[in-house]
Each structure stands twice: as C-alpha cells, then as structure tokens.
Amino acid sequence: MAFNPTRAIVQNEGCDLHYWYQGNGPLVTFIPGGNGHGRQFNPIIAALSDRFTCVTFDRRQMSASKVEVNKKLSPPQQARDVRAVIQALGFGKSIIFGSSSGGIFALQFAHDFPNMVDHLISHEAPTATLLPDASEVFEWMLHLMEVYETQGLDQAAREFRAELIGYDDEGVPKTAPPEPENPRNFWDNEFPILIGFTPNLWRLKENRVSIGVMRAVRCKEAFFARTTVEQAKILDCPHAVVPGHHQGFEVETEAFVPYLLDMLDTLEKKRSGGV
Structure with missing residues (x-):
C-alpha cells in the first residue's frame, strides 16, 4: 500500500507524543531506537498496512x-x-516491534505491561551486560562517553559508527537521518543510561510473554547482534537471522x-502449542 498515514498527538507525562498510523487489523507498534524518530518505519508500515494497523511515533525528547x-x-x-500511544488508538494490546534501544524499551514494556503484549519482536536490542565479553564492551562504552565529553559529538559518533557494520555495503540504500538535535539528546541523556540497563528477562520468561528476537545478517559480530543469542538463551524464545543491517527493516524492507x-x-504456533 502507499504510505498515507493519519497523524495525531497524545500527551503523556509532560510530552506531546507525535504518532502516526495506517491500516486495518491487529495493531503493530513500532518503537524507534537511539535515533529517536519514527520515520524509519514508514516503509514497513506501508508494506504491512494491508493486514495490520501499524503505528509508530517520535520518542520523547x-x-x-x-x-x-x-x-x-x-x-x-x-x-x-508506548502504552499511551496504544491506548490513544483504542487498543488494549499490540504486537510490539522494537529495534536497537527500541528493543530494550519493547522488553521493558513487556515487563511492565505483559497483558498488553500480543507478540513481541526485539531486533538487536543492545543488552550488552549479557555478553560473555560484557566487561570489555562496557569499558568501550565508557571510553565513548569520555570521547563525547572531551572531543565532542562528531568524534564519539564516528567511533560508534565503526560498530554499525553493513551500512556501507554496496547497493544498500541510505537510512533517513534523524533531526540534528536527536544525536545530542542521545549522547547527553540516553547513552549513559543504556550502557548498563537490561530489562528483567527472567521475569518476562516467568510471565510467559510471547517473544522472538532477531539478528541482522549484515551486522556480523557487532555486539548488538551477539546480544540476541544471549537473550534467546534466557528467554528460551525463537531466534532469527534476518536480512539487512541494524536498520534493515527500513532500507531492505521487501526482503525483511x-x-x-x-x-x-512461529510465535502464534508456539503459543497455541503447535511448535
């Protein structure tokens, strides 16, 4: 379908959350990651809105x-x-798709509001504390924070981008850039929290939330790709290797x-006892 969404605003805890939606059927909520903007999901919303009601939003700040x-x-x-957006659309539950730190927020949503989750797909959520080499990755992140504080955003982003494997592969389209203020907010207010935060995956398993995790093939051994293996071990959930890079859903949508x-x-069959 052509991309032609309805746009709206819902106020929650001092923030006017701008969201947009399209389609009919069960609700799928797409949660942005560190770049903050929902535009990255516009292509997949267009692709899925013939069978789902699809919604995304710009995250607060x-x-x-x-x-x-x-x-x-x-x-x-x-x-x-996320709950405010879902409720604004009149739904009591949703399929949740979150990528990168959006995957962390998706897992946190499932922790706090398990009854509002139909199925959840977490795409390369960077829960680095679960990795076998967590100490090394954590200290690399601390280094990036020091670079940001002493050398500025451009240098910190340059070093971080080296981990974003696959974005420069031949023939892969470029992603939609975030607004200029988004990276500053990410480094000031989000990165310092995210380097040590992991939702309680054991509680999610205990609550029997329907979850699957995805790892992008172009990301190879990037830390946020490897975290999915550890997540699947804890959650005992389906794990898939999918097309594209860290934002493959945006630029290789047809394959994704x-x-x-x-x-x-797979998640529906698992819930019904079919697998």
Whole structure:
C-alpha cells in the first residue's frame, strides 16, 4: 500500500507524543531506537498496512515529541509512552516491534505491561551486560562517553559508527537521518543510561510473554547482534537471522517483511502449542 498515514498527538507525562498510523487489523507498534524518530518505519508500515494497523511515533525528547526540559532516559517512562500511544488508538494490546534501544524499551514494556503484549519482536536490542565479553564492551562504552565529553559529538559518533557494520555495503540504500538535535539528546541523556540497563528477562520468561528476537545478517559480530543469542538463551524464545543491517527493516524492507511475518507465525504456533 502507499504510505498515507493519519497523524495525531497524545500527551503523556509532560510530552506531546507525535504518532502516526495506517491500516486495518491487529495493531503493530513500532518503537524507534537511539535515533529517536519514527520515520524509519514508514516503509514497513506501508508494506504491512494491508493486514495490520501499524503505528509508530517520535520518542520523547526526539524529533517532533518535545518537552520543556530534556531529562535523563527512563526506560519505564518510555514503556509508559508506548502504552499511551496504544491506548490513544483504542487498543488494549499490540504486537510490539522494537529495534536497537527500541528493543530494550519493547522488553521493558513487556515487563511492565505483559497483558498488553500480543507478540513481541526485539531486533538487536543492545543488552550488552549479557555478553560473555560484557566487561570489555562496557569499558568501550565508557571510553565513548569520555570521547563525547572531551572531543565532542562528531568524534564519539564516528567511533560508534565503526560498530554499525553493513551500512556501507554496496547497493544498500541510505537510512533517513534523524533531526540534528536527536544525536545530542542521545549522547547527553540516553547513552549513559543504556550502557548498563537490561530489562528483567527472567521475569518476562516467568510471565510467559510471547517473544522472538532477531539478528541482522549484515551486522556480523557487532555486539548488538551477539546480544540476541544471549537473550534467546534466557528467554528460551525463537531466534532469527534476518536480512539487512541494524536498520534493515527500513532500507531492505521487501526482503525483511517475510521474516517478520514468519516470526509472528512461529510465535502464534508456539503459543497455541503447535511448535
């Protein structure tokens, strides 16, 4: 379908959350990661809106969703923002898709509001504390924070981008850039929290939340790709290797969509006892 969404705003905890939606059927909520803007999901919304109601949004303090004073990231508050968007559309539950730190917020949403989750797909959530080499990755992140504080955003982003494998592969389209203020908010207020935050995956397993995790093939051994292996071990959930890089759902959408649909089918069969 052509991309032609309805746009709206819902106010939650001092933030006007700008969201947009399209389609009919069960709700799929797409949660942005560190770049903050929902535009990255516009292609997949267009691709899926013939069978789902698809919604995404600009996260608080990002793009159109402004606040009076930016504050440090609270993953539980991000989860409450997701709840506000879902409820604004009149739904009691949703399929949840979160990528990168959006995957962390998706897992936190499932922790705090398990009854609002139909199925959840987490795409390369960077829960670095679960890795076998967690100490090394954590200290690399501390180094990046020091680079940001002493050498500035451009140098920190340059070093971080070296981990974003696959973005420069031949023939891969470029992703939509975030608004200029988004990276500053990410480094000021989000990165320092995210380097040590992991939702309680054991509680998610205990609550029997329907979850699948995805790892992008172009990311190879990037730390956020490897975290999915550890997540699947703890959650005892389906794990898929999918097309594209860390934002493959945006720029290789046609190849990505069948894998998303297959994961949803797998989760539905698992819940009904079919697998």
